[in-house]
Amino acid sequence: MRILVLGGTAFLSAEIARQAVAAGHDVTCLARGSSANPPDGVTWVRGDRAAGAAAFTGVGGGWDEVVDVSRDPVQARVALDVLGPAAAHWTFVSSCSVYADASVPGADETAALLEPLPEGQAGTPDTYGESKSAIEQMTLATVGAKAHIVRSGLIGGPGDGTDRYGYWPARFAANTDTVLVPDIPDDATQIIDVRDLAAWILQSAEEGLTGTYNALGDVVRFEDYIAESRRAAETAVGDGAAQDVIRPDEDWLVRHGVDYWAGPDSLPLWLPADHDGFQARTNQAARERGMVLRPWQETLMATLEDEKQRGLERDRKAGLSRDTEQRLVALWRLEER
Template sequence: MRILVLGGTAFLSAETARQAVAAGHDVTCFARGTSTTPPDGATWVRGDRALGAAAYAELDGGWDAVVEVSRDPVQAGEALDVLGAVAAHWTFVSSCSVYADHSIPGADEAAELLEPLPAGQSGTPETYGESKSAIEQMTLAVVGEKAHIVRAGLISGPGDGTDRYGYWPARFAAGPGPVLVPDIPEAATQIIDVRDLAVWILQSAGGGLTGTYNALGDVVRFEDYLVESQRAAGTGAGDGVAHDVVRAEEKWLVENGIEYWAGPDSLPLWLPGDHDGFQARSNRAARERGMVLRPWQETLAATLEDERSRGLDRERKAGLSRETEQRLVALWRGRQT
């Protein structure tokens, strides 16, 4: 196939480009390349999407497949206007953040969506779900009969720069001392390996799959994920260096300024009580259309290896600093006496 990746330098788009090159496809990556470059073997067309429709002038068209990962409706709309007519298949990587209700476990693709961002309005981190919803709407309007909309959940594996899924195995691997965790053993976690997602994107493009699908991993209990994180880090029960796991009540964590999910002073993968379905959506439709998932333990091990390579004690985008964790453990234990 002749494939155009709108991106190709970061995480999912880079992995998709790498796999496409390895499979022998003719791959072009359209990217600025300000921090990294596309994979070897791909043609790199430098372009800045902030310049508008004129940015695509060097792309000659005739694409068997286009892969779009944008979160900005303005830029995504310009790409559709310029390239939609010259692409045989169009993949848009959306997000399960487009859903309006995150409280129902097992919800599928028919669930209600957020209102799309108004036409002409650029996206912001605060309007991520509305932005993706708007791009979905535009994609269907322009290339609906050849559109594959991929509603991804949390993506992890090698190269994950969000610091969320890797926080816990990295924390256990970082060294001794009490580890503060939210007391949510039965909570759901749900990630998809970036490598598996890229495989399915390319497979679907080659087979002409269209429609909208949740691209998600299988549900794993938070406690099982923690236990496997300790085992992978070599700090599980029976390893001789098991950590002292301190389980704090959710209400207390909130009262002490700890954030849900991501960001500074957060406990990653922990979610508010009205988000029981956020990491527990149905992936059945994608599974039935060829999406294959590797064992989640394999993804966790690869994520930890990547964490080690980047430095376990580095400053993180998500999670607690060691100082904050120690302070909170002391506070929690103090209230227990």
């Protein structure tokens, strides 16, 4: 197949390109290359999609498969207009952030969506879900009969730049200081390995699969994930792994300024109470259409190995800084006396 990946330099799009080359496909990546180069073996067309239709000047047409991971509706519209008519199959990687209600566990692809951004409005980080919803809508309107809409959840595995899934195994492996863990043992986590997601996207393109699917991992209890993170750290660093844990309740964490989910001074994978379904949607439809998931413990171990290579004590995009964590541990112990 002749495959065009709009991107190909970061995480998921790079993994799709890498696997496609390994499978013997003719792969082209349209990318700026400002942060990284596409994988070896692809044809690299340098282009900045902010330039509009001019970015596609050297791309050509007649693609068997186009993969777009865009979060900007303006850029997605241009790609659909320029490439859509001649593309045989079109994959848009959307997100489960398009859903309007995150409170219901087990919800499927028929759940209500957020109102899409108005046509012509560029996306921002604050309108991520609405942006993806808008791109879904325009994709279906433009290339609907050949569109595969992939609603991914949290993507983990080697190369994850968000620092969320890897925070906990890396934290236990980093040093022996006390680890602050939210007291949410039964909360759901739901991560899909980037390698499994890329493999299913490529398989679906080869088979011509169309329709909209939740591409998610299986649900894992937060406490099971934490316990496995501790075991992985002990395997990786032995006696250097942290053993002491405190578990403040959620109200205490909120009172002391700890943030949910991601970003500085956050506890990754911890969500507000009205988000019980955010990491607990069904993946049954995608599984029935061939999506195969490796054991989540394997993803966690691979993530920790990647964390070790990148530096366990590096500055992170998500999680508590060491100073903040030590301050909170001291406060908790003082208040518990």
